Amino acid sequence: MDDGLDGLRREVAVGCRVMAYRGLVENILGHISVRLDGERALVRCRGPEEAGLRFTTTDDVRVVDLDSGEVIDDPAGEYAAPSELPIHTSVLVARPDATCVVHAHPPDVVVASLAGFALEPIFGAYDIPATHLAAAGIPVHPHSVLIRSDELAAEMVASLGSAEALVLKGHGVVTTGTDVAEAVLRALQLDTLARVHLRVRSAGTIPEAIPSADLAELPDLGGAFNRETLWRHHLAALEQDGLGLN
Structure with missing residues (x-):
């Protein structure tokens, strides 16, 4: 696949492995896309030797046409785009600010959504990026269906908004994110918010959002710390457990 996209393919593949390693997806579920231009995106597809996201390879990451949804760099016809590809195509078309889209199934987030409570900023310095994400407001799409059509995807995009x-x-x-790291880290932040919410409730207490004065005191530690350093940590953990890409 010497098409000048090897670096991006690797980023998507590693991002999929991090999601599985951190429990955001189970077995073969979930996927990541990265916009290439107005017509194409790299997408984690299903291949002839599918083994799940934990074992994603660069061969699993294929160029997909945003309009037709077809895999366009697979002359042998061995790879298929995920059934929920409209999640990615619809967001990438509707949100020019988004370069990467992640879809994952974090169990704690699913439980929290079924329990019907919002992921509010109930902690502060414990996870500042997660707190800021919650403070900005995390919308909930009310439908549990597989998003396999443009119509269902349009409803989802409306729920996402900005x-x-x-x-x-x-x-x-x-x-969403400007790159794979940012989009995956945001999924991890959602998982952290849901997990803490559930633990507080399991302790018999209803969590409350932190005071606005406390929120105002939380600094933005910058991308070098919140993204680059944190992402290196996740990649190092992956390598240490023998799940990095060779």
């Missing part, structure tokens, strides 16, 4: 993350009730999450 937000950076969306909870799909009883289904999972959709997050």
Whole structure:
């Protein structure tokens, strides 16, 4: 696949492995896309030796036409785009600010959505990016269906609006980013918010949003810390456990 896209293919593949390693997806579920231009995107597809996201390879990451949804760099016809490809194509078309789209199924987020409570900023310095994400508002899409059509995707995009993350009730999450790291980290932040919410409630207490004065005191530690350093940590953990790409 010497087409000048090897670096991006690797980013998508590693992002899929991080999602599986951190429990955001199970077995073969979930996918990542990255916009190439106005007509094409790289998408994690299903191949002839599908083994799940934890074992995604660069061969699994294919160029897909945003209009037709067809895999266009697979002359042998061995790879198929995910059935929920409209999640990616619809967001990438509607949101020019989004370069990457992640769809994952974090179990704690699913449980929280079924319980019907919002992911509010209930903690502060514990996870500042997650707090800011929650404070900005995390919309919930009220339908649990597989988003396999343009019509269903349009409803989802309407629920997402201009937000950076969306909870799909009883289904999972959709997050956006300027690159794979940012979109995956936002999915991880949603997972953290849901997990803490559930633990507080399991302790018998209804969590409350932190005071606005506390929220105002939380600094933006910058992309070098919140993205680059944190992403290196996740990649190093992946490598340490023998799940990095060779």
